[in-house]
Amino acid sequence: MxxxxxxxxxxxxxxxxxxxxxxTALVHAAAWKETFDGFLRHLEGPEFQPFDATTDYDEYVDGRPRADGVRTFLASRGIELPEGDEDDPPDHDTVHGLGNRKNIVVLEKIRQDGxxxxxxxxxxxxxxxxxxxxxxxxxxxxxxxxxxxxxxxxxxxxxxxxxxxxxxxxxxxxxxxxxxxxxxxxxxxxxxxxxxxxxxxxxxxxxxxxxxxxxxxxxxxxxxxxxxxxxxxxxxxxxxxxxxxxx
The missing domain is CATH 3.40.50.1000 (HAD superfamily/HAD-like)
Structure with a gap:
């Protein structure tokens, strides 16, 4: 050695x-939580089960391409979204739209904090x-x-x-x-x-x-x-x- x-x-x-x-894994986890929690709250109401920035992030999102992270986490909750297109606007409830929503959040956090x-x-x-x-x-x-x-x-x-x-x-x-x-x-x-x-x-x-x-x-x-x-x-x-x- x-x-x-x-x-x-x-x-x-x-x-x-x-x-x-x-x-930046911590930044990504926080951005995913903000994105998924907002989506789940809108979909399921105030009693939704929040995204766990440790266990859910490690199991379903960490290390995966953005769209794969969306698919894998939502599948764990029994949710399936249309794929959409890679350039879907962030307000579209599609796999790519949700991924692009998260990307806006993470870029804002990186710009704010470096x-x-x-x-x-x-x-x-x-x-x-x-x-x-x-x-x-x-x-x-x-x-x-x-x-x-x-x-x-x-x-x-x-x-x-x-x-x-x-x-x-x-x-x-x-x-x-x-x-x-x-x-x-x-x-x-x-x-x-x-x-x-x-x-x-x-x-x-x-x-x-x-x-x-x-x-x-x-x-x-x-x-x-x-x-x-x-x-x-x-x-x-x-x-x-x-x-x-x-x-």
């Missing part, structure tokens, strides 16, 4: 964004690059680049595979491994030479399905055992814990 906590054969690091490099990266993640990115490894960010978010710029870490990542790129290239979202495999390929490596860094359970599933060389679970919310069950080779609460780690 190297001084960056990875097997010696690893040549590329593939990082999820929200919850791994930046604390984004700061996790300090330990910045230290780890710098160490990885100093060790000669290539880096990529792999996110289902269509706002990935805006977040990277706001956080001041875009220059630390060689490749970006996000919701925009996935749509352009026809890549399936997590838990399918397509976006991670694409990032490794863009960096010039096979999956066995790449490590995946994820906080979402569907991201763990993607890492396992893609047969990557190493999968690091990042536990920010107390789900270490779930991350291990979904395929993490190791679990840390902060990427800086990997620095100087030995096997």
């Amino acid at each position: 190297s001084e960056i906590g990875l097997p010696s054969g690893i040549r590329a690091c593939l990082f999820d964004l929200d919850g791994v490099l930046t604390p 984004v700061k990266p996790y300090p330990g993640s910045v230290r780890y990115l710098e160490a990885v690059r100093a060790a000669g490894l290539r880096t990529a960010v792999v996110s289902s978010s269509a706002n990935c680049r805006d977040v990277l710029v706001s956080a001041g870490i875009e220059h630390l990542l060689d490749v970006r595979i996000d919701g925009v790129v996935a749509r352009e290239r026809g890549l399936r979202g997590k838990p399918k491994p397509d976006t991670y495999l694409e990032a490794a390929s863009d960096l010039g490596f096979g999956p066995g030479e790449a490590a995946v860094f994820e906080d979402a359970l569907v991201g763990m599933d993607a890492g396992r399905a893609g047969r990557f060389g190493y999968v690091v679970g990042v536990d920010r919310t107390g789900q270490a055992e779930e991350l291990r069950r979904h395929g993490a080779d190791t679990v840390v609460s902060d990427l800086a814990e990997l620095l100087g780690a030995t096997a």
